[in-house]
Amino acid sequence: MTDTKQDLPPEANGNEKWHDTTHAVWMRSSLSKPDFEAVVEVAEFDDGFRAVRDGKSPEKGILFFTPAEWEAFVLGARDGEFDIPEEYLSEEEAAIQRGEGEVEAAWVPSPLNSPEALAEWERRQQAGA
Structure with missing residues (x-):
C-alpha cells in the first residue's frame, strides 16, 4: 500500500483496505468457464488482505477483505452459507455445489x-516447488 494520499486513486482515499492491484496476481477457479455469467477472481497480498473481482468485467470494481473478513467468508462458504438455490443452476453446477462427481x-x-x-x-x- 502507498502511504502518500496524493499518489492514491480517488477510490483509495479513506479506504484502509485498499491495495494497489496494478500487478496483483489474480487467480480464478479451474471450474470457471468462459460462458459463465461471472467469473470470480481473487488476489492475495503479503499482509493477508484479499481482493475479489469479476474476471469477466473487472471494470465493475474490486472488493477488499481483511484477513479476518476473508476467514469468515471462507468458513461461511464451506458451511454452504452462500450456496445458490439449485433451481438457478445447471445440473452440472448443482452437482459441483453438492460436491458430487469427480470434479477437482x-x-x-x-x-x-x-x-x-x-x-x-x-x-x-518455483519457490514453492
Missing part, C-alpha cells in the same frame, strides 16, 4: 494478469 477445483492464473503478475506467479510456483 484448482486455482489458476487469470488470463487478464499483467506480464509482471504472471512472472510473479511463476516465481511463487
Whole structure:
C-alpha cells in the first residue's frame, strides 16, 4: 500500500483496505468457464488482505477483505452459507455445489494478469516447488 494520499486513486482515499492491484496476481477457479455469467477472481497480498473481482468485467470494481473478513467468508462458504438455490443452476453446477462427481477445483492464473503478475506467479510456483 502507498502511504502518500496524493499518489492514491480517488477510490483509495479513506479506504484502509485498499491495495494497489496494478500487478496483483489474480487467480480464478479451474471450474470457471468462459460462458459463465461471472467469473470470480481473487488476489492475495503479503499482509493477508484479499481482493475479489469479476474476471469477466473487472471494470465493475474490486472488493477488499481483511484477513479476518476473508476467514469468515471462507468458513461461511464451506458451511454452504452462500450456496445458490439449485433451481438457478445447471445440473452440472448443482452437482459441483453438492460436491458430487469427480470434479477437482484448482486455482489458476487469470488470463487478464499483467506480464509482471504472471512472472510473479511463476516465481511463487518455483519457490514453492
